[in-house]
Amino acid sequence: MEITMTALPLSQTKERPLWLVLPAGAALAWNVFGLWQFGKFLTQTPASLMAEGMTEAQAAAYTSLPGWMTWVFAVGVIGGAFGTALLALQRRGAVRVLGVSLAGYVALFAGDWAHGLFAILPSQLAILSMVVAIAAAAFGLALFAAKRDSLR
Numbered sequence: 001m002e003i004t005m006t007a008l009p010l011s012q013t014k015e016r017p018l019w020l021v022l023p024a025g026a027a028l029a030w031n032v033f034g035l036w037q038f039g040k041f042l043t044q045t046p047a048s049l050m051a052e053g054m055t056e057a058q059a060a061a062y063t064s065l066p067g068w069m070t071w072v073f074a075v076g077v078i079g080g081a082f083g084t085a086l087l088a089l090q091r092r093g094a095v096r097v098l099g100v101s102l103a104g105y106v107a108l109f110a111g112d113w114a115h116g117l118f119a120i121l122p123s124q125l126a127i128l129s130m131v132v133a134i135a136a137a138a139f140g141l142a143l144f145a146a147k148r149d150s151l152r
Helices: 018-043 046-051 056-063 068-089 093-114 124-145
Strands: none
Touching: 018 068, 018 124, 056 068, 068 093, 068 124, 093 124
């Protein structure tokens, strides 16, 4: 019995470049942590926030944000997790999904600013700035990978 092996054309066997896979994996891990944070966000109460160190006024402000901010947080974090998974798998859909995720986080940032949350919770400015920066970096990496034809 003879076994014949046929090589796939190069277009079907794209190498997984470390410059793409390593940061995409790190971004995916970050977004999995974000999913956990989002789950915590959905179940928090003023009492639970005060138990974590917020003042009564901070907890009241944080839990009284409008519902649309929960939705844009969901878009950001779920889109980020899905988009970075697509990016790690070198899928073209990562570009669109990560763009939507970034838009969600920018909307969340704008909502926090508009509702005065940064003045009440200064640490929220640093945290959300980092979240937006990481989302922008993941989106930028996806755009770069697409231009280098590293996505399929």
